[in-house]
Amino acid sequence: MARKIIREAFQLFSTKTGRKVPQEYLWCGRNILVIDGSTVSMPDTVENQKEYPQPSTQKDGCGFPIAKIGVIFSLVTGAAVALCIDVLNTHDIKLARRLYGFLKPNDVLLGDRAFCAYADMVTITKLGCDAIFRKHQSRTTTMRKGKIVGDCDKLVTWYKPKSCPKGLSKDEFDALPTYIRVREIYYYIFIPGFRTQRVSLITTLLDKETYSTLAIVELYGQRWNVELDLRHLKTTLGMEILRCKSPSMVRKEIYVFLLAYNLLRSLMWDAGTTYTTPPLRLSLQGTRHHLINFIPKLLATTSTTRLKIYRTLLKIIAHKAVPDRPARNEPRVRKRRPKAYPLMTKPRHELRKQLQTA
Numbered sequence: 001m002a003r004k005i006i007r008e009a010f011q012l013f014s015t016k017t018g019r020k021v022p023q024e025y026l027w028c029g030r031n032i033l034v035i036d037g038s039t040v041s042m043p044d045t046v047e048n049q050k051e052y053p054q055p056s057t058q059k060d061g062c063g064f065p066i067a068k069i070g071v072i073f074s075l076v077t078g079a080a081v082a083l084c085i086d087v088l089n090t091h092d093i094k095l096a097r098r099l100y101g102f103l104k105p106n107d108v109l110l111g112d113r114a115f116c117a118y119a120d121m122v123t124i125t126k127l128g129c130d131a132i133f134r135k136h137q138s139r140t141t142t143m144r145k146g147k148i149v150g151d152c153d154k155l156v157t158w159y160k161p162k163s164c165p166k167g168l169s170k171d172e173f174d175a176l177p178t179y180i181r182v183r184e185i186y187y188y189i190f191i192p193g194f195r196t197q198r199v200s201l202i203t204t205l206l207d208k209e210t211y212s213t214l215a216i217v218e219l220y221g222q223r224w225n226v227e228l229d230l231r232h233l234k235t236t237l238g239m240e241i242l243r244c245k246s247p248s249m250v251r252k253e254i255y256v257f258l259l260a261y262n263l264l265r266s267l268m269w270d271a272g273t274t275y276t277t278p279p280l281r282l283s284l285q286g287t288r289h290h291l292i293n294f295i296p297k298l299l300a301t302t303s304t305t306r307l308k309i310y311r312t313l314l315k316i317i318a319h320k321a322v323p324d325r326p327a328r329n330e331p332r333v334r335k336r337r338p339k340a341y342p343l344m345t346k347p348r349h350e351l352r353k354q355l356q357t358a
Helices: 002-019 046-051 092-102 118-126 170-174 213-236 247-274 284-300 303-317 348-357
Strands: 031-041 066-074 080-087 107-111 130-134 147-150 153-159 179-189 197-203
Touching (some): 002 080, 031 092, 031 213, 046 247, 066 213, 080 092, 080 247, 092 118, 107 213, 130 213, 213 247, 213 284, 247 284, 247 303, 284 303
Parallel strands (some): 031 107
Antiparallel strands (some): 066 080, 130 197
């Protein structure tokens, strides 16, 4: 019951945050969403191991239960829109198919190559939405087929797979159309000192006049924001390692983390739009610190002065924006040294016996 209330509160807050987006923040009049998957760890208890088993490559007693999560974020507000939780070996596309029900007509969904499948393109278009995915590596790229509509841009026909893919029932496979028309766009990334990389995009946005090639490429470049959103959740707020010792409480904890995250995003949105600062350029960690400092004042005041204090909070949040750092690149290293203890390679009870016999 409690988890249902928390989940409903999360969904209600997500819907409320989405309604705040005015027309000028939309992309070509469309609401943009980004989808991705990640993992979270939890305490090593019998209940957690049974519901969310540890990786099969780890020995029993030497690992931690891990859950796979799929999340949809709003590209405009940064808020989490939808969530699903499953076991570690669940493919991202299986999580995505449980999240498509949260899409609303006229939404545009961005995703990496893991989500680029025939059945998913069909499902998304039937919902009145569109998709921009990176082309899956199993599909060969050639400009000899399809109708050329511009430089590095063409319309191609995708045909229904000959056999039913994993994750689809026979009825779902039989209901798929014989073919669909999609648009393929490719471009190159040039980074000095590195090999030139070719990126191919597949989209259901077929109208080149409304959705230009450059606009789609620039929009997909913002897909990286989903990685930052997940980092905020897991590293800044601490969701990477959960604390609850039962599966039901683990799921509640995840929803509470997303609820708190959306609260901070809502504050950032209000602060940015009130004081003409781009909301996504504000610091989530800074917003969190300011909110913690203001909570005692907000609780102690009367309703007549609470609004003034709240506006002061928004002004402080919007006071300093995070610098714009395009193409920022940082080495993936740790400065703080770990303790010089070996890794656990045997269950703890076996290690205890070794100590007793030593």
